[in-house]
Amino acid sequence: xxxxTIPVSAFMICFNEERVIEPSLRALSRFDEILVVDSGSxxxxxxxxxxxxxxxxxxxxxxxxxxxxGAQKQYxxxxxxxxxxxxxxxxxxxxxxLVAAIAEAVASPGKTAGFSVERxxxxxxxxxxxxxxxxxRIVRLVRRTKAHYDPEQTIHESLHVDGVIGKIGGGVxxxxxxxxxxxxxxxxxxxxxxxxxxxxxxxxxxxPSKMLTAPIGYFVKFYLLxxxxxxxxxxxxxxxxxxxxxYQTEYKSWRAGLGR
Numbered sequence: 001x002x003x004x005t006i007p008v009s010a011f012m013i014c015f016n017e018e019r020v021i022e023p024s025l026r027a028l029s030r031f032d033e034i035l036v037v038d039s040g041s042x043x044x045x046x047x048x049x050x051x052x053x054x055x056x057x058x059x060x061x062x063x064x065x066x067x068x069x070g071a072q073k074q075y076x077x078x079x080x081x082x083x084x085x086x087x088x089x090x091x092x093x094x095x096x097x098l099v100a101a102i103a104e105a106v107a108s109p110g111k112t113a114g115f116s117v118e119r120x121x122x123x124x125x126x127x128x129x130x131x132x133x134x135x136x137r138i139v140r141l142v143r144r145t146k147a148h149y150d151p152e153q154t155i156h157e158s159l160h161v162d163g164v165i166g167k168i169g170g171g172v173x174x175x176x177x178x179x180x181x182x183x184x185x186x187x188x189x190x191x192x193x194x195x196x197x198x199x200x201x202x203x204x205x206x207x208p209s210k211m212l213t214a215p216i217g218y219f220v221k222f223y224l225l226x227x228x229x230x231x232x233x234x235x236x237x238x239x240x241x242x243x244x245x246x247y248q249t250e251y252k253s254w255r256a257g258l259g260r
Contacts, residue, residue: 004030006103008141009080010088011035013072017090018044020176025052025059027094030103031086034059037076039066070153077144084109085144087159091177092119098171102141105168113163114142122176126234133235134226135172139165152201155194188245196252206253214250215243 010028014021014036028034036049036059046061053059064075077085084106088094094102098117105115119136120128129135139147139159147161179187199206222228222242228235 005032006030006099006106007032007082008084008086008102008106009033009035009082009144010086011037011073011076011080012088012090013037013039013069013076014041014045014090015039015066016041016043016045018048020091021045022048022052024088024090024093025049025057027096027099028086028088029057030099032058032082033080035076035080036061037064037072037079038062039064039072068151068154070149070157071151073157074149074151077147077149080144083143083145084141085147086141088140088173089175091175093174093176095171095174098168098173101168101170104170105141105166109143109166111164112166113146114139114159114161114165115168116165117141117168117171117173119173119175121238122174122178123231123234123238124178125237126231128174130227130230130235132227132230137167138173140173141168152198154198155191188241188248192245192248192252195249196256199253200256204253206250206257208254210250211247211254214246218246219243 008031010031010033012024012035015038025034025036034057038046038049038061040063049059049061053061062079064072066072067075073087086102116137116139119138121135122128139161142159142161143163146163147159149157149159219239219242223236223239228238231238
């Protein structure tokens with residue numbers, strides 16, 4: 001470990017991420033270790049990761065069969081060696097300012113058990129969101145022994161933290177999830193099916209009225225409350241996509257409740 005090394009384990013789960021994984025991992029080069037858990041990629045993902053390790057990046061590559069988002073990330077978290085861990089997805093890029101802010105946070109954390117970071121989205125036809133768009137703030141930096149993922153969360157997993165959560169104020173996590181439209185619709189179809197199945201497994205009863213109210217609510221949330229209207233038609237497309245996601249989830253939940 002050098003004087004510039006940050007005593008944090010960055011961890012990432014991945015599958016067929018050759019398009020985005022290299023810049024994502026390079027951005028984490030100051031961390032003490034970068035743990036990559038691959039679930040059987042068939043593209044160049046593993047080759048790229050091993051190449052970066054050969055260049056001297058502190059990468060540790062492991063294989064773990066896919067177990068669902070929550071369980072997969074929990075497995076990765078448990079393999080980390082440092083007291084502090086930072087989760088990043090393969091299509092996310094930590095700005096240098098964010099990395100520096102993380103270093104400051106873990107140097108004098110007090111009794112804080114975790115920190116949230118701001119995430120800024122890249123959208124087709126616009127680029128990274130307008131500065132006045134209300135970006136997501138998500139918990140990603142935590143004490144390893146004070147946080148966990150719920151293995152029952154097969155989709156939209158989140159960290160559950162036992163203790164005080166602070167905020168990282170400097171820099172953002174850039175999110176570039178842009179893929180071809182047909183793949184985007186495939187992904188949305190898969191994710192909404194997982195979400196509906198998760199609801200059913202938890203015994204959550206579907207409400208037919210939500211097929212109307214949820215899409216409207218999500219459109220208003222993104223377009224007006226989160227201010228995506230500032231991104232023009234590109235922002236409208238994001239809000240419409242969120243509404244479509246909400247409708248598909250509620251429709252599939254309703255159909256599952258019918259039993260056929």
